[in-house]
Structure formats: C-alpha cells, structure tokens
Amino acid sequence: MPRLSSGILLYRRDPELQVLLGHMGGPFWARKDEHAWSIPKGEHDQDEDAEAAARREFAEETGHPAPADLLPLGVVRGSKVLTVWAAExxxxxxxxxxxxxxxxxxxxxxxxxxxxxxxxxxxxxxxxARTKLVKGQLPFLDRLVTALA
Structure with a gap:
C-alpha cells in the first residue's frame, strides 16, 4: 500500500501570483535551499479523508487554520500519493x-x-518556486496556473 499525503498550496495574486512554501526542517535540509521547500502537507492513514488531513496538516505546519474554500489540484504519484488543494x-x-x-x-x-x-x-x-520546491511537487504549480486561468 502506498503512503498517502495531503496538503494545501496557499496562493495570493498581489503583487503577482505567489505561493507560500515552507523550507523543510531538520538537519538533512539545513544547508539546502534548491528543491528543499515544500507545500505544507503530511501523511495520513487510508481511512482518513484526504481533505481533512490536508486541513489538519496545514494547521500543524503553519500554526494557522486552513482557508475555508479549497480548489482541488489533484494527485501526483511518486514515492507517496500526494493530493493537494489550493486556497487563496x-x-x-x-x-x-x-x-x-x-x-x-x-x-x-x-x-x-x-x-x-x-x-x-x-x-x-x-x-x-520552481527552483525551490521539491521536484515531486512541481506539477502542482502548473495545475494552479491552469486552474486560475
């Protein structure tokens, strides 16, 4: 069974389209910057609703509640099955x-x-963001642009 992960990509449009990313903590990432940033996300069990997990993980990793309105950006399969929503x-x-x-x-x-x-x-x-975000999450940037077009 693949590991499941869910997250929320926060964005704003002023002064231009920007996304909020977090630099991964811990000693493995301390001296890295390129492809060492992530969408706020985390793993969850098969029986936990992916959106509920994304909201929980956003709150845990930012210290702030997730926005009410979420825009689905779909799933990317890699070492984990990652489901992401966007929120303005x-x-x-x-x-x-x-x-x-x-x-x-x-x-x-x-x-x-x-x-x-x-x-x-x-x-x-x-x-x-394309140079900072871990490579497996890059498709979500293109999906955000498409969804907002």
Missing amino acids: GDLDPDAVVSNTFELEWPPRSGRVQEFPEIDRAAWLDLDT
Missing part, C-alpha cells in the same frame, strides 16, 4: 509556527533532538 489567502510567513518531530542526531549518538517540520516559510513567485 494571505499569511505572514514570519508568523508561521510549525509542529516538531524528534530525531536521533547526530546518527547513532543516542541524543534525540527536536526539529520543526518547517523551519521557515516564504511567499515565492512561480519562477522562484
């Missing part, structure tokens, strides 16, 4: 407060540390 809104990226996860770091040290799932967020124009 505006959020101060400096006000993003993510939940955390624990990881033994450094490996085999016996020391468990806590890291944010998203260590920072930013509004990015689409050209910049």
